[in-house]
Amino acid sequence: MSKFEYYRPKCLNEVFKLMAENHGYSLLAGGTDLMVKLKENLIKPTAVIDLDGLEGLKGINLEAGRIVLGALTTHTRLEQSELINRFAPALAKAAGLVGSPQIRNKGTVGGNMGNASPAADTVPVLIALGAEVVLSSKEEIRTIPLEELFLGPGRTVLKPGELITTISFEVLNHQGCSFQKLGKRKALAISVINASASLEIEPETKVIKKVRIALGSVAATAVRVSAGEEILIGNYYSSELIKKAAEEVSKAIRPIDDVRSTAIYRKRVAEVLVGRALEEAWSQVTCTRGG
Amino acid sequence: MDVPWKKPGAKLPVLEGDKNMSKQTINFMLNSQKVSAQVESDSRLVDFLHEMGLTGTKLGCGEGDCGACTVIIDGQTANSCLVLAPQIDGKEVTTIEGLGSYEQLHPLQEAFIEEGAVQCGFCTPGMLLSAKALLDENSNPKREEIIRSISGNLCRCTGYTKIANAIEKVVRSKS
Structure with missing residues (x-):
């Protein structure tokens, strides 16, 4: 591990100041990825800025019809949150499938994004939920759709001096969302592939109005697959239609061979996972929820 | 083995170390005892515990995969290989040495x-x-x-x- 200074600022302004003063900084949220990179000497920061003191960025709120997550909210908190279990159970499910209890206790939703692993479990669900992220710096606060955050493995559009502060998504009454993960074990497994789908229906006619299908570990970043979405929009739900959409997704994706799996296997299981994700999303949309 | 923190009123050692390194003072609760210590900013919690003579926390993979170095921080389990020693300033840490005693096991x-x-x-x-x-x-x-x-x-x-x-x-x- 290289030598660095450690800071634990108490407010965002202090964070901005430290980022400006230390050009070789690394931000520390939960540390579950950062500590591994430090140990392997993959990064050599001159300063580590621990964000744990930013209490305002921890927590889950319902504000004007949107769920707002502080970027430092842990996976454990997401998994156990009443609000998340009520309005976005797929997100609670994904958070509960990350790593292990120890990792979930430390790892945060913002950190999971900032680390920009294509296999991140919370990311496809949040993309399917249409999440937006707020990026803050001393100069500006900007809001972008989550899928626009990522440039490639480990790379985001975050500029020097900028950090993810909140993540939010709209709560919709006639929407269902799902999460499906395939790992090599039930626990402590990085996803070989993961998938999430959201379906929004016209309440009277039950026609599918809006669809988002997002997959992880099939490209350099988590991706939305519009080829599958287009099959469903404007139609009634049926198992044949789901099958067709899943096939289209499998055809459209271009996964690679890597340490965890092969491209051909990923294409085949993507079809199965997307099918299950759409079924699960449909079962969510058809069960009545409060709110 | 002599276990100083088990004796009533026993003080934990304060680590002095190399003065040239970037050090900081941390205050925290370790197994229900107040501890004040000097730590290097880049030392891991697991190594710091070992330096303090608390060798019950095992170091396995060092990457958060095996859980051998699990400790409890503020009521939640954490891999102490993924925590920097300065991060525990102001927190409450329980290690295996804080679970029961030789006379009275948990x-x-x-x-x-x-x-x-x-x-x-x-x-x-x-x-x-x-x-x-x-x-x-x-x-x-x-x-x-x-x-x-x-x-x-x-x-x-x-x-x-x-x-x-x-x-x-x-x-x-x-x-």
Whole structure:
């Protein structure tokens, strides 16, 4: 591990100041990825800025019809949150499938994004939920759709001096969302592939109005697959239609061979996972929820 | 082995170390005792504990995969290989040394012995702390919850069944 200074600022302004003063900084949220990179000497920061003191960025709120997550909210908190279990159970499910209890206790939703692993479990669900992220710096606060955050493995559009502060998504009454993960074990497994789908229906006619299908570990970043979405929009739900959409997704994706799996296997299981994700999303949309 | 923090009123050693390194003072609770120590900003919690003579916390993979270095920080389990020592400033840390004493073992430790839940023993401190964190939060967990609570602790000897049995035994004895 290289030598660095450690800071634990108490407010965002202090964070901005430290980022400006230390050009070789690394931000520390939960540390579950950062500590591994430090140990392997993959990064050599001159300063580590621990964000744990930013209490305002921890927590889950319902504000004007949107769920707002502080970027430092842990996976454990997401998994156990009443609000998340009520309005976005797929997100609670994904958070509960990350790593292990120890990792979930430390790892945060913002950190999971900032680390920009294509296999991140919370990311496809949040993309399917249409999440937006707020990026803050001393100069500006900007809001972008989550899928626009990522440039490639480990790379985001975050500029020097900028950090993810909140993540939010709209709560919709006639929407269902799902999460499906395939790992090599039930626990402590990085996803070989993961998938999430959201379906929004016209309440009277039950026609599918809006669809988002997002997959992880099939490209350099988590991706939305519009080829599958287009099959469903404007139609009634049926198992044949789901099958067709899943096939289209499998055809459209271009996964690679890597340490965890092969491209051909990923294409085949993507079809199965997307099918299950759409079924699960449909079962969510058809069960009545409060709110 | 002499265990200074077990003796009433015993003081934990304050580490002096090399003055040239970037050091900072941290104050925290370690196994219900107030501790003030100088730490290097880049030292890991697991190494810091070892330097303090607390060698019960095992270092396995060093990457958060095996859970051998599990400790409890503010009521939640954490891999101490993924925590920097300065991060625990102001926090409460429980290590395996804080669980029971040589004279009076913790009920979980008793149950692990009775059920034969220990073979090589390397995973045991972490297993015990994961189990303790579970029981502190939920005194009556189901078998699935017990299994899930130790899913971040790898054991390559026992196959987990006896470990889960031991934890279940403590649950049953309480209810």
